[in-house]
Amino acid sequence: MTMKPPIGRDTRLCMSLSARPGNFGSRFHNRLYELRGLDYVYKSFSTRDLPGAVGGIRALAIRGCAISMPFKEAVIPLLDGLAGSAAAIDSVNTIVNDDGVLTGYNTDYAAVVALIADIDPATRFVLRGSGGMAKAVAAALRDSGFRDGTIVARNAGAGQALAALYGFGWAAAVTEGAPLLINVTPIGMTGGNEDELPFSADAIAACDIAFDVVQYPPETRFLQAARAAGKRVITGTEVATLQALEQFILYTGVRPTAAEVAQAAEFARG
Incomplete structure (x- = not known):
């Protein structure tokens, strides 16, 4: 296991937006960052100002954001484009920020x-x-x-x-x-x-x-x-694990091993 760098100015931030933030996503992603030695950190948030929150993703170069209820459809007009199944089903659960261009994905699908x-x-x-x-x-x-x-x-x-x-x-x-x-x-x-x-x-x-x-x-x-x-x-945990894995890959470009995913999922459930 490669040592994860300490948080610094080059650390990349990922986040989630939900009406009822939980701990699973934060624990899952942060555990995988540790296992793979990646200079990332993940934090969950809620908001009553969705346009302001999405504007912050763009302005602060936040790499990615998971989107949960009740924002999966409301977030679409705030993005620059939709990819794949997100466009087909008109629902977004993931935002990827590429140099200020925000693209919506749907890893739930x-x-x-x-x-x-x-x-x-x-x-x-x-x-x-x-x-x-x-x-x-x-x-x-x-x-x-x-x-x-x-x-x-x-x-x-x-x-x-x-x-x-x-x-x-x-x-x-x-x-x-x-x-x-x-x-x-x-x-x-x-x-x-x-x-x-x-x-x-x-x-x-x-x-x-x-x-x-x-x-x-x-x-x-x-x-x-x-x-x-x-x-x-x-179970919902099975859905959460698989969709979070796809988000992790979108954000980092790294595909963890099955053993690492299992370890991260077990840690997230703890």
Whole structure:
């Protein structure tokens, strides 16, 4: 392991913007900087002034910024351009600053594609949510060959638009289960309605796979119920690890080893 240089004038700063900042990203990235001896530091922030925060990224030469709820769509007009899947799904979770030019990426999409790669695309699903992360998940499902699914969203305009964009059905409320249940809402998140379930106990008992993008807590009530029923689960921590790895590569140009990623993820969960 190469010794990480002490923080100085040449240290590059990366950051995150979220309504509810957590520690996972900071701990994951900073641990990888240590393991690879990189002169970087990572810090999480929240803001009530998104234009000011993005202006700061540009003005202070901050190398990269992770974007979380509720900024994934609102940040787009503030950027100079979009790359790849961010342009396709109109949702950004990563900003890369190249000499003052800010480009938006979406590494959530790549993470979800990887996590559902071994699921039969003929599997019927119900996805609850209609925000920026829901766009990434729906796009990943569509591009992975899934065709039989329902988007559940109380916001009729957003839900119907998302369903129509990717060729899925829409419902205002969960009225049926499916072999694959996906929660892409804040239901179950720490500090909010963490005691609620996004799907009924009967639907969870009848499903085959439970997928929850909520990262905090690592084991939501939804995942706990699914595990107790013997179901396969896909966790928000898995999504967070894979998407953060892609961000790390975008920011630094360095691809860590699988062992380093596993060590950083374990450290971040601690």
